[in-house]
Amino acid sequence: xxxxxxxxxxxxxxxxxxxxxxxxxxxxxxxxxxxxxxxxxxxxxxxxxxxxxxxxxxxxxxxxxxxxxxxxxxxxxxxxxxxxxxxxxxxxxxxxxxxxxxxxxxxxxxxxxxxxxxxxxxxxxxxxxxxxxxxxxxxxxxxxxxxxxxxxxxxxxxxxxxxxxxxxxxxxxxxxxxxxxxxxxxxxxxxxxxxxxxxxxxxxxxxxxxxxxxxxxxxxxxxxxxxxxxxxxxxxxxxxxxxxxxxxxxxxxxxxxxxxxxxxxxxxxxxxxxxxxxxxxxxxxxxxxxxxxxxxxxxxxxxxxxxxxxxxxxxxxxx
Amino acid sequence: xxxxxxxxxxxxxxxxxxxxxxxxxxxxxxxxxxxxxxxxxxxxxxxxxxxxxxxxxxxxxxxxxxxxxxxxxxxxxxxxxxxxxxxxxxxxxxxxxxxxxxxxxxxxxxxxxxxxxxxxxxxxxxxxxxxxxxxxxxxxxxxxxxxxxxxxxxxxxxxxxxxxxxxxxxxxxxxxxxxxxxxxxxxxxxxxxxxxxxxxxxxxxxxxxxxxxxxxxxxxxxxxxxxxxxxxxxxxxxxxxxxxxxxxxxxxxxxxxxxxxxxxxxxxxxxxxxxxxxxxxxxxxxxxxxxxxxxxxxxxxxxxxxxxxxxxxxxxxxxxxxxxxxxxxxxxxxxxxxxxxxxxxxxxxxxxxxxxxxxxxxxxxxxxxxxxxxxxxxxxxxxxxxxxxxxxxxxxxxxxxxxxxxxxx
Amino acid sequence: xxxxxxxxxxxxxxxxxxxxxxxxxxxxxxxxxxxxxxxxxxxxxxxxxxxxxxxxxxxxxxxxxxxxxxxxxxxxxxxxxxxxxxxxxxxxxxx
Numbered sequence: 001x002x003x004x005x006x007x008x009x010x011x012x013x014x015x016x017x018x019x020x021x022x023x024x025x026x027x028x029x030x031x032x033x034x035x036x037x038x039x040x041x042x043x044x045x046x047x048x049x050x051x052x053x054x055x056x057x058x059x060x061x062x063x064x065x066x067x068x069x070x071x072x073x074x075x076x077x078x079x080x081x082x083x084x085x086x087x088x089x090x091x092x093x094x095x096x097x098x099x100x101x102x103x104x105x106x107x108x109x110x111x112x113x114x115x116x117x118x119x120x121x122x123x124x125x126x127x128x129x130x131x132x133x134x135x136x137x138x139x140x141x142x143x144x145x146x147x148x149x150x151x152x153x154x155x156x157x158x159x160x161x162x163x164x165x166x167x168x169x170x171x172x173x174x175x176x177x178x179x180x181x182x183x184x185x186x187x188x189x190x191x192x193x194x195x196x197x198x199x200x201x202x203x204x205x206x207x208x209x210x211x212x213x214x215x216x217x218x219x220x221x222x223x224x225x226x227x228x229x230x231x232x233x234x235x236x237x238x239x240x241x242x243x244x245x246x247x248x249x250x251x252x253x254x255x256x257x258x259x260x261x262x263x264x265x266x267x268x269x270x271x272x273x274x275x276x277x278x279x280x281x282x283x284x285x286x287x288x289x290x291x292x293x294x295x296x297x298x299x300x301x302x303x304x305x306x307x308x309x310x311x312x313x314x315x316x317x318x319x
Numbered sequence: 320x321x322x323x324x325x326x327x328x329x330x331x332x333x334x335x336x337x338x339x340x341x342x343x344x345x346x347x348x349x350x351x352x353x354x355x356x357x358x359x360x361x362x363x364x365x366x367x368x369x370x371x372x373x374x375x376x377x378x379x380x381x382x383x384x385x386x387x388x389x390x391x392x393x394x395x396x397x398x399x400x401x402x403x404x405x406x407x408x409x410x411x412x413x414x415x416x417x418x419x420x421x422x423x424x425x426x427x428x429x430x431x432x433x434x435x436x437x438x439x440x441x442x443x444x445x446x447x448x449x450x451x452x453x454x455x456x457x458x459x460x461x462x463x464x465x466x467x468x469x470x471x472x473x474x475x476x477x478x479x480x481x482x483x484x485x486x487x488x489x490x491x492x493x494x495x496x497x498x499x500x501x502x503x504x505x506x507x508x509x510x511x512x513x514x515x516x517x518x519x520x521x522x523x524x525x526x527x528x529x530x531x532x533x534x535x536x537x538x539x540x541x542x543x544x545x546x547x548x549x550x551x552x553x554x555x556x557x558x559x560x561x562x563x564x565x566x567x568x569x570x571x572x573x574x575x576x577x578x579x580x581x582x583x584x585x586x587x588x589x590x591x592x593x594x595x596x597x598x599x600x601x602x603x604x605x606x607x608x609x610x611x612x613x614x615x616x617x618x619x620x621x622x623x624x625x626x627x628x629x630x631x632x633x634x635x636x637x638x639x640x641x642x643x644x645x646x647x648x649x650x651x652x653x654x655x656x657x658x659x660x661x662x663x664x665x666x667x668x669x670x671x672x673x674x675x676x677x678x679x680x681x682x683x684x685x686x687x688x689x690x691x692x693x694x695x696x697x698x699x700x701x702x703x704x705x706x707x708x709x710x711x712x713x714x715x716x717x718x719x720x721x722x723x724x725x726x727x728x
Numbered sequence: 729x730x731x732x733x734x735x736x737x738x739x740x741x742x743x744x745x746x747x748x749x750x751x752x753x754x755x756x757x758x759x760x761x762x763x764x765x766x767x768x769x770x771x772x773x774x775x776x777x778x779x780x781x782x783x784x785x786x787x788x789x790x791x792x793x794x795x796x797x798x799x800x801x802x803x804x805x806x807x808x809x810x811x812x813x814x815x816x817x818x819x820x821x822x823x
Binding site: 008009011012013016018019020021022023024025026027028029031032035036058059061062063064065067195198224230231232233234235236 | 739743745746747748749750751752753754757758771772773774776777778779780781782783785786788796798799801802803804805807808809817
């Protein structure tokens with residue numbers, strides 16, 4: 001696969017397939033992710049979303065922000081949606097009833113619809129090897145229903161169902177390593193990305209579409225409402241997640257892990273790795289951790305981040 | 320008089336369904352196994368593995384995904400089929416509503432089986448009765464022959480541009496699904512000619528263009544939006560309109576098929592049996608109708624004016640046919656193979672009573688809940704029903720509105 | 729901004745959407761408005777890339793960043809990310 005080369009100006013000319021007029025909150029990280037991923041489309045494409053923020057904001061009847069064919073059915077089955085579309089395209093082509101050489105199928109799911117309720121369908125679709133790209137836009141909680149905790153919510157975070165109370169200070173469980181789980185499914189391509197490293201995200205989305213078989217792209221997409229920060233800081237916070245190694249960027253082609261440039265430079269020069277506090281202090285959902293009685297949680301978070309970082313470095317062949 | 324020559328093959332109900340699907344040029348079959356539907360998907364996967372069909376077969380990881388895959392495949396332009404029963408149908412309940420709301424013409428065979436708990440693998444109608452209100456067309460077969468015929472008709476009905484509603488064909492678990500019957504099958508090209516190719520009605524998209532109703536990059540459209548309280552009601556009214564139109568489409572498709580195959584089931588909606596001059600009538604769905612017909616014949620032999628109204632299509636409810644055949648009866652007994660707990664009777668009973676309610680002289684209608692969880696329903700039991708109906712006809716008095724028959728007290 | 733309500737006979741089946749989102753002007757959501765300085769701007773395209781609304785476009789003919797105020801929600805990401813501080817968020821005065 002030749003790498004797609006483009007200048008920022010070229011990129012700016014690509015038409016928006018996720019158009020303006022959608023009702024996402026001001027400063028919405030997932031909306032940026034949607035726009036960028038869809039700009040990476042290389043030809044005819046059909047998309048599908050699980051129930052969630054991006055589905056709701058883009059299709060408040062009778063308005064639609066989608067300039068490509070799109071379907072939404074339910075919450076837990078976007079991967080099955082994609083499986084049905086992909087299968088239909090394959091068989092219609094085989095029977096000579098499809099006018100396209102190839103149509104890319106993209107499934108968009110939030111963390112709720114992917115880590116938790118949607119996992120079964122995702123795992124099944126991955127096992128069956130359907131040719132589609134699954135994009136997880138991870139805002140780390142069930143945001144559309146009002147900031148409830150999901151399997152993707154990080155350790156210590158406040159959510160409405162893991163509130164920072166007197167007895168229990170936020171979420172006590174760790175974030176499920178969803179991308180690693182998808183690597184364990186032995187699918188051809190898995191990658192993590194975020195909106196601040198836009199070129200990395202776009203290239204990975206393109207790669208995910210090009211790969212034959214299931215591809216999984218985990219995109220960290222900050223949410224000003226749920227993470228409690230000023231709307232202008234969305235991209236900045238995504239960048240900090242990478243710089244603190246809370247959300248390292250990597251890809252795994254056929255199970256071979258490789259660090260992406262933004263994380264690779266930190267691996268090679270560990271002074272660049274910022275302490276987790278730099279990230280945590282920017283968001284209101286972690287504010288309670290800065291009370292003296294909760295400081296140990298910050299330490300625990302740092303330890304977890306370091307542990308996963310070391311594990312990742314080993315997988316990437318960097319001692 | 321059959322128009323076309325047919326072969327006779329010994330097939331169980333499940334095998335007959337698989338055979339029909341094979342002939343209908345189905346593009347996508349999604350399958351998850353559940354007793355007693357397993358033979359449908361097993362037989363079909365053999366056809367696929369042997370290259371006898373040009374169909375993509377997806378072994379999904381749950382029934383919920385089975386129907387989802389069929390729904391989105393249909394939305395993409397493919398003809399899609401799946402089959403399930405009992406708990407599997409219950410699991411995909413949510414998606415039934417979505418499929419109907421998205422107007423995807425999926426056909427699904429339901430091998431009627433009891434719902435849990437306790438878990439039971441045998442026949443009753445509780446599984447599909449629980450899906451009454453989901454906007455699907457319900458067709459119930461009395462025997463494997465009818466299951467075969469109904470699957471073929473179902474594609475035509477579901478895909479009709481005036482209808483565009485998903486359709487289920489119910490066949491009794493084990494009683495029909497697993498027992499061999501001589502089934503007359505049409506030649507392959509006759510079936511293919513009958514079902515034809517999918518046609519796509521035009522809809523207005525967000526570009527203001529009238530485009531074919533399917534997911535196609537050349538003509539993008541958005542299916543499955545968020546409706547607020549300003550439009551949801553109108554969308555539901557559209558589904559109701561489709562149900563209204565379905566009545567006539569079902570009748571016509573049945574008629575056309577009857578000319579082709581030589582087989583008819585009443586007018587396609589209901590099948591009356593010795594009902595014209597009957598005084599007492601039983602109403603039921605499914606294979607038990609076969610047993611009732613035997614009992615009717617026995618009673619007629621003794622001079623009792625007994626008859627049967629078999630409900631073939633439950634949704635849309637054929638109200639006018641129910642009125643036409645039952646209004647002048649002296650007593651009507653509705654046999655329900657499902658119980659609506661706390662509802663003072665079973666679902667079919669409720670609906671038959673409702674259909675007859677506005678008549679100036681409506682007949683007494685009583686309910687006999689039977690056969691739950693595969694409880695055997697012998698002619699002896701049905702004789703008891705007719706005896707009760709006779710008593711009611713003679714005395715004009717109903718002793719017990721709702722009874723459970725064949726139950727050990 | 730809501731379209732005139734139509735009856736069930738007039739609307740497409742299956743909830744197919746019949747208006748593009750661009751008919752719904754989200755611009756009236758904002759409090760702060762981005763103002764672009766073409767002198768400071770180096771045409772890096774980051775504002776276009778990072779705008780959640782896709783409301784900033786580059787016009788190659790005029791070599792200008794065009795801000796579509798019909799849709800800009802005033803989040804301020806563009807101003808925050810601009811490497812040359814060529815965008816300033818100004819409190820919008822409304823009549």
